[in-house]
Amino acid sequence: MRYMMTYDLMEATRNANQWLGATAQSFASYPGVSMMPNPMFNWLASWGKVTERTFQRMVVKPDWGIRTVTCADGRDHLVDIQTVVEEPFGNLIYFKVPGRDIQPRKVLLVAPMSGHYATLLRSTVASLLPDCELYVTDWHNARDIPASKGKFDVEDYTLYLVEFMRHLGPDTHVIAVCQPAPLTLAATAYLAEQDPDAQPLSLTLIGGPIDPDATPTEVTDFGRRVTMGQLEETAIQRVGFKYPGVGRMVYPGLLQLSSFISMNSERHADAFSGQIQREMRGEAGEHDAHNRFYDEYLAVMDMTAEFYLSTVERIFKNGEVAKNEFVVDGHHVDIGKITNVAVKTVEGANDDISAPGQCIAALDLCTGLPDSMKASHVEPGAGHYGIFAGRAWRDNIRPLVIEFMNANSTKPARKSKAARPANRNVAAAS
Structure with a gap:
């Protein structure tokens, strides 16, 4: 109390x-x-x-506000948002477009759990919807989840992604934006060992802290300065009596917002x-x-205390993913086991949250992947939000991501080293 x-x-x-x-x-x-x-x-x-x-x-979950989409036939089609997998801490939702042909690209867009709702990716969703069968992770506000539902930390987050990928099947392209990039990479590696047939076709990581120490920023410096005891003492509170999650330990959205604004x-x-x-x-x-x-x-959501603290400790302080030492449910996840999932990284040259160098580190971790299946792109002049929203995303990055998915629309034989084009921004040549 x-x-x-x-x-x-x-x-x-x-x-x-x-x-x-x-x-x-x-x-x-x-x-x-x-x-x-x-x-x-x-x-x-x-x-x-x-x-x-x-x-x-501050206490209202925004609406997606995507009611129609203009498709290749030149007509506006209604958009029906459906829940296909429902879990206590997050759902997998599908943006169904009735009346149009099934699109050749099935895409799982992994939204960040970093204080804001998945609707933060509204413009990203709207830009992908005309060309893709789009699924999005819709994380829940921790204040609304009863304490009886148990904990939710980085391992649980990773296992949720594994479940969603298994549900969608191996003909899926995965895009992870910002915070979930290292955990999505780990989930893909987990599948590579535990259920290879469920691996996605491609994985695009956008502005994520795979190796936070590769290029220090104010965010990583903060993680180094404070101790876990200080974080737990100053950032963690129990949900009050007004919400269903009463008593659950959380990092409150209102407290997060105050730090966002103070910056x-x-x-x-x-x-x-x-x-x-x-x-x-x-x-x-x-x-x-x-x-x-x-x-x-201003629409912020509470994060479970264990998710916030384990993210800071295991991803930023200990660098478990960067060192290939991440453990999920007692199993060491070896990222080198990814051998037939094409991987692309996208970074913004002016990103002050996840600076260039942090995300591309994923390619070095994929030691079992041939260079022909690795690609990277650094967008000149783009900040953190610009690499998944705004003009830089629409005009430059999105076409490259679509091209990357098209080039990897079929999966080669497992562990095959045969060369095939990933896209024109091949990491080995950058």
């Missing part, structure tokens, strides 16, 4: 600020106030509207000040650039 009070205090503070915003907007928008032509009331109403929306979004506090302050001014001038809209960004950015 030690940390339950602080969890409830954070929620009460958030709720109070949402109420203050709503109250200010209601008071300053009252018709009688218009009899006093003072710009203060216009500012107060605008402040209240922005404040209420801001604090409300760029001046920029965020300027953004909200500007939005209040736009509200005052009547220039703000429900789906303007500010609201589109912050509706997603």
Whole structure:
């Protein structure tokens, strides 16, 4: 019960600020106030509207907002999001497009569990949907999972990926974005040993910390500075009485958000000040650039304490994946056992979260894979989010990923060293 009070205090503070915003907007928008032509009331109403929306979004899971997709036939088709595998800590969902031909590429998009919902990849999903049969990992908010469901750490995460890959079958292309890259690589290696026939056709790792020490960043430096005891003492709390996961130890989303914002506090302050001014001038809209960004950015989810702590300790501090020492369910996962799954890495030249060098380290770990099945790409001028969203992704990276999947649409004989083209950005030539 030690940390339950602080969890409830954070929620009460958030709720109070949402109420203050709503109250200010209601008071300053009252018709009688218009009899006093003072710009203060216009500012107060605008402040209240922005404040209420801001604090409300912190506890709301965003909608995917992908209702239609334009396909090769030139027609708009409805998108039906279906749950195909349901588990306590995360589901496998399928973006079904009724009325169109089955696409030749079946893709599993592994979303990060790093404080935000899978909807953070909304633009990535929308860009892949016209050409792929798309499946996405939809992780659950830990506060909503009863403590009776047990733990969830990096090993459980890896086993979930193994289950999802087995369900989809060997004709699948896997794309992992950011945080899950090392665990997706480990899950593929696990299948290579335990169930070779279930391995995917290809694996694309985008901006993931395979070897965090390859190129240190502020994130890796933080992981080195703090001890596990300090992290557990300052970051971990128990879910309060309001949610189904009452009593579960978590790294709260609201606490994560405070650290996100503190890293760029001046920029965020300027953004909200500007939005209040736009509200005052009547220039703000429900789906303007500010609201589109912050509706997603502010929507945070709790992570289980064991997942957060094991990620920091085993992936960043101990570098178990980077050293090929990762263990899942008592079994040492040897990444060198991957022999017939094409692997591609994508990095952003200006990525300050997972810097260039961290992700491409995966190719050196795949000692059993011929160079013809390895590929890499570094996107000039792209930051972390740019390599899976925005113009850099749409114009440059996505076509390379599609090309890579097309080039590896069939699986060669196991352990075959026969050369075949992976894509034009072959790692051996880079």
